[in-house]
Amino acid sequence: MNIFRTLHRSILILFAVVVVSILALAHISISKIVAEQSRAQQQSHSPALKLITEQLMRPLHISQTLAQAQELKQIMANPQDREQDIFAMLARLNKEFDLNFFIASEINRVQYDSKGRKLELIEGKVDWYFRYKAQPETAMADIGQWQNPQFYIDLKIFDEKGKFLGVFGVGKSLKGFTEVFGQYKNTFGYDFIFVDQNKDITLTSDIELLVQGATFKNLANLPWFQALDEQQQSQSLNNLLLPIKGQESLIAELNIQPFDWTLYLITPLESRQTEISRGFMFSIVTLLVVIFGLFLLIYNLLYYFKKDMQKIKQIDILTELSNRSNMNLKFDELMYEKQSVSLVLVNLDNFKPINETHGRKAGDIVLRQVAQMLQSEVRNSDYLGRWSGEEFIILMPNTGPHEAVDVCQGLCKKLSAMTITTGTTSIQITASFGVSFTAIPRPISEVVSAADDALFTAKRDGRNMVKMQLIKAD
Structure with a gap:
């Protein structure tokens, strides 16, 4: 709710800034030129704002926003086996935004477009790609396809390590531009x-x-x-x-x-209009710059708001650990990278009596302190999250099951040695650990099921211990 209030407040402030800016520019214009002629000229030039924003800035911001998507980077990082996904994504974007989209892959040197076409990127035949690749700029606007001229915005795409993956772009037929320009010229001259x-x-x-x-x-x-x-x-x-x-x-x-x-x-x-138009054109250009600047400011505000919202959705509010949804995503990423993973379920022993005896507030304190302890003790390469009420999950990439058991034995001992203070009450806590492992890509549900079986065994055999259950070979 605080973020929503901040966003609401920020938009109101920006709206006030826009209003004040427009009023100030109007006041300057009126002080320099005849009021009636100034208003008439403002009405005739106002479509320029819409023209630049819709015809040029809209494709730019759409392409810049989509270029940040992890889906795009993942597809471009491994295009050979995902051509159907590439064409499906490009066709979907074409339908949603009514623009032509394309991907030029550096990895397999193939260009894909939203019309389902492929073109091999051969040096000497496809000049634009290699010319743009050699330039230092990461974004470029260009005109291409001479038989049916298109306005293109090309963006270089890199992975998290800075490796060049290729070019993602958006195109729009010049026919649309010339029609808009022609209408504007006929109306205003x-x-x-x-x-x-x-x-x-x-x-x-x-x-x-x-x-x-x-x-x-x-x-x-x-x-x-x-x-x-x-x-x-x-x-x-x-x-x-x-x-x-x-x-x-x-x-x-x-x-x-x-x-x-x-x-x-x-x-x-006309000669008698020169001074009036000079002052007016100065005001219009200034207004364009101010509105464009404010437009970028609002765009960036919404972009960072979206990032904050995504972050909130991925964090468990009570423990400030990754939530179940985020841990699912991390597991899928590890499977996509074909890494082996040990998965550990950590369930607090006899947690329900703590809530019944000391109250839910005390239970929340226990969960927070256990989360802090686990977070401080797990290795830097491991991922820790809250799986359910009193249950936590640990993902250990490139860690064998026996090594994972050794790590969990240490965590189990440190948990049992903890004394948690909730006001005037001291509480001892223990936990049971269930360990499973996969060396090949599997659904998380299959690996969790094996870890859950191991956890059940640990509970049945007396709690406060670590048990391992490997997945049976198919």
């Missing part, structure tokens, strides 16, 4: 030009400047840009007034940082 770091024109509302075949048109080839002197060409073009196609036009420049692109918003003006 303004042109967009997006250029990359090489000044190549990647996206534009001017059909004459779109990518032709496999060739980009460059900003340096445009007549109005060529008319500038060398110093002007090397500097920012923001608020520059130029004759373009026979009309006086004001240029607004905005850096789209995630892509290292630059947006030029070209506004045709």
Whole structure:
């Protein structure tokens, strides 16, 4: 509940910041330009916010979020045997987000896409992959597939050890962009030009400047840009007034940082509107930057909130150990890595009388102190969690059953030597241990069942002891 209150409070604060920012920018704009013309121009430019957010930022943030998923990294770490899983995942993402997704695997040098197609990544034939792999950037926006041009966002994927697994990306047909740009131009009369770091024109509302075949048109080839002197060409073009196609036009420049692109918003003006539009364009670009910054802030807040929620779901609140669900996940990870595992169930002896005699509060204190003791004594390579009421579970990777029994014997002795103080009462506690082992991948239920049988034997034979039950060979 505290996290929900914090999130609610943070969103209210951010909302207040957004409102104050917009009001402040509106006040500055009104103080500089005529009120009626300012409002009219604001209404005509407001679709630019939606255009950039929906057409560019939405695919970016979708791809960045999905790139963090463990499912994606696990599939890319072992693609040879999981091609059906890869295609199923990509098709599901395509259906959910209405975008084209692809995975380019470094391990088997194959590209998979959401349409169910495979393409071998052969050096000299698939230029983009090897060119991007050699670059230091971990994220890149590009135009590809010249027969049906697509806008791509490519993200390099690495495993936890920093090993390069390949590229995960999202694509969107340029037809959708040109339709949106065309509608915007017809309604408001303004042109967009997006250029990359090489000044190549990647996206534009001017059909004459779109990518032709496999060739980009460059900003340096445009007549109005060529008319500038060398110093002007090397500097920012923001608020520059130029004759373009026979009309006086004001240029607004905005850096789209995630892509290292630059947006030029070209506004045709009449002479008497120049000063008014100059002030207005400055306000609009500032507003774009502020809203974009706040958008990223809200996005990161929700991202960290999600991480906190996931962490809470994996922790037992009373003992602060991993809960049953999390221990299931850890066991599955060990099986996926094909590690041998000794599994130990630890059940406190005669715990019910403690609750009946001293109360549940005392029982909670016992559980917490036993959890702390076990946590301090288990090896660094082991995983400890709470399995049920008075029962704990220990996973010991790469540990044989006899070695696990020796470790548990030590834990059993230390538990029996503990004295737990609950207020004015001192309580002695013992525990029974059931040990099982698997050297091959198995369901956790099968290994727990064998450990449970061993635990039953320990209880039956007098408690406060360690018993082992191996799984019978199939």
